[in-house]
Amino acid sequence: MYSTDxxxxxxxxxLSLTHLKKVGLNDVYSHLLAGETSHSASLIRxxxxxxxxxxxxxxxxxxxxxxxxxxxxxxxxxRDRIILAGMGNIGKAIIQNKDFxxxxxxxxxxxxxxxxIQRKKxxxxxxxxxxxxxxxxxxxxxxxxxxxxxxxxxxVCDQLIQCGIRGILNFAPVxxxxxxxxxxxxxxxxxxxxxxxxxxxxxxxxxxxx
Amino acid sequence: MYSTDxxxxxxxxxLSLTHLKKVGLNDVYSHLLAGETSHSASLIRxxxxxxxxxxxxxxxxxxxxxxxxxxxxxxxxxRDRIILAGMGNIGKAIIQNKDFxxxxxxxxxxxxxxxxIQRKKxxxxxxxxxxxxxxxxxxxxxxxxxxxxxxxxxxVCDQLIQCGIRGILNFAPVxxxxxxxxxxxxxxxxxxxxxxxxxxxxxxxxxxxx
Numbered sequence: 037m038y039s040t041d042x043x044x045x046x047x048x049x050x051l052s053l054t055h056l057k058k059v060g061l062n063d064v065y066s067h068l069l070a071g072e073t074s075h076s077a078s079l080i081r082x083x084x085x086x087x088x089x090x091x092x093x094x095x096x097x098x099x100x101x102x103x104x105x106x107x108x109x110x111x112x113x114x115r116d117r118i119i120l121a122g123m124g125n126i127g128k129a130i131i132q133n134k135d136f137x138x139x140x141x142x143x144x145x146x147x148x149x150x151x152x153i154q155r156k157k158x159x160x161x162x163x164x165x166x167x168x169x170x171x172x173x174x175x176x177x178x179x180x181x182x183x184x185x186x187x188x189x190x191x192v193c194d195q196l197i198q199c200g201i202r203g204i205l206n207f208a209p210v211x212x213x214x215x216x217x218x219x220x221x222x223x224x225x226x227x228x229x230x231x232x233x234x235x236x237x238x239x240x241x242x243x244x245x246x
Numbered sequence: 247m248y249s250t251d252x253x254x255x256x257x258x259x260x261l262s263l264t265h266l267k268k269v270g271l272n273d274v275y276s277h278l279l280a281g282e283t284s285h286s287a288s289l290i291r292x293x294x295x296x297x298x299x300x301x302x303x304x305x306x307x308x309x310x311x312x313x314x315x316x317x318x319x320x321x322x323x324x325r326d327r328i329i330l331a332g333m334g335n336i337g338k339a340i341i342q343n344k345d346f347x348x349x350x351x352x353x354x355x356x357x358x359x360x361x362x363i364q365r366k367k368x369x370x371x372x373x374x375x376x377x378x379x380x381x382x383x384x385x386x387x388x389x390x391x392x393x394x395x396x397x398x399x400x401x402v403c404d405q406l407i408q409c410g411i412r413g414i415l416n417f418a419p420v421x422x423x424x425x426x427x428x429x430x431x432x433x434x435x436x437x438x439x440x441x442x443x444x445x446x447x448x449x450x451x452x453x454x455x456x
Contacts, residue, residue, distance in 0.1 A: 236413030
């Protein structure tokens with residue numbers, strides 16, 4: 037299994053290549069992709085060779101070939117179906133985000149403790165947590181987005197795992213405890229922002245400003 | 247300047263230590279913190295020694311001392327003031343997130359092209375982009391959250407930089423082009439989710455499930 041960094045870079049390449057195709061390019065040189073993605077050209081060539089994408093005779097790569105290889109790597113020819121736990125502000129922003137659908141990810145249901153939320157009309161059904169196992173089992177769901185408040189994050193996480201969930205994207209500012217067979221990735225908005233603030237201050241201190 | 251990974255770990259430690267304090271602990275051993283954060287005890291000891299936090303005579307560390315050292319590292323005794331560009335679903339979720347305030351980050355204003363949004367009542371003022379320079383200059387703002395749609399992300403990013411912004415937390419699925427003196431960090435929700443899906447599938451393939 038390749039490292040997380042490798043899969044992250046592939047997603048960055050895909051983003052840039054999709055953009056380059058849109059503006060009319062069919063081929064790309066590694067140094068052009070380097071300029072777009074801020075990874076080095078040699079690392080990009082190494083990554084493409086890992087994907088078994090070969091360069092063209094005259095140099096450069098066929099963009100479609102790279103995109104197909106990246107999509108095949110992620111195995112997302114079929115639609116991936118996931119669930120969402122928590123219909124607060126972040127949860128609502130997530131179900132209204134059309135980028136997931138574009139990438140063949142479908143949020144088939146969401147769960148919330150608040151019955152008032154469940155009665156409101158959203159683009160996906162909202163159930164109480166008790167319905168979770170039924171849906172996870174019937175639809176063979178592996179992955180959940182966890183967007184509940186910090187105080188209930190661990191307990192909802194435990195419930196999701198009991199229902200059969202094995203991958204969690206966690207938005208709660210909590211270090212979740214999970215068994216070894218569960219994969220967790222954290223989106224820490226406050227941490228991300230503090231890092232930007234910190235590095236921007238450092239740059240200012242070191243006179244890197246024009 | 248330390249690496250991004252080091253600062254990321256510090257934020258993870260802080261999260262766990264704040265939690266441990268809340269449940270009543272005053273001291274912590276590196277291996278306990280290791281269990282909470284999934285970093286190794288030896289790496290944690292190294293990080294603490296970089297922060298010049300010393301262990302106690304009988305072993306373990308004083309939690310308050312570590313927390314103070316981490317907060318001093320980020321230099322956030324004062325409130326950090328930032329702005330937000332884009333009042334779509336993500337932007338709205340961000341201004342309603344109380345975790346920022348808790349960590350002394352204040353979003354003082356937001357900007358949106360849509361005058362209807364500007365007329366609605368939010369907890370912070372919403373201005374048209376033309377007001378951006380005035381606010382950035384008057385309040386000496388360095389950092390912005392960019393939460394606009396992909397198609398306008400680069401142009402709004404350029405405007406922010408022209409107004410004086412030097413650090414950007416970007417939510418748009420776009421590889422922004424910025425000058426060297428600007429620090430950008432990306433929150434890629436679709437990418438994060440695809441990574442979770444990928445790694446969860448891999449685990450299933452390799453029979454790491456009970």
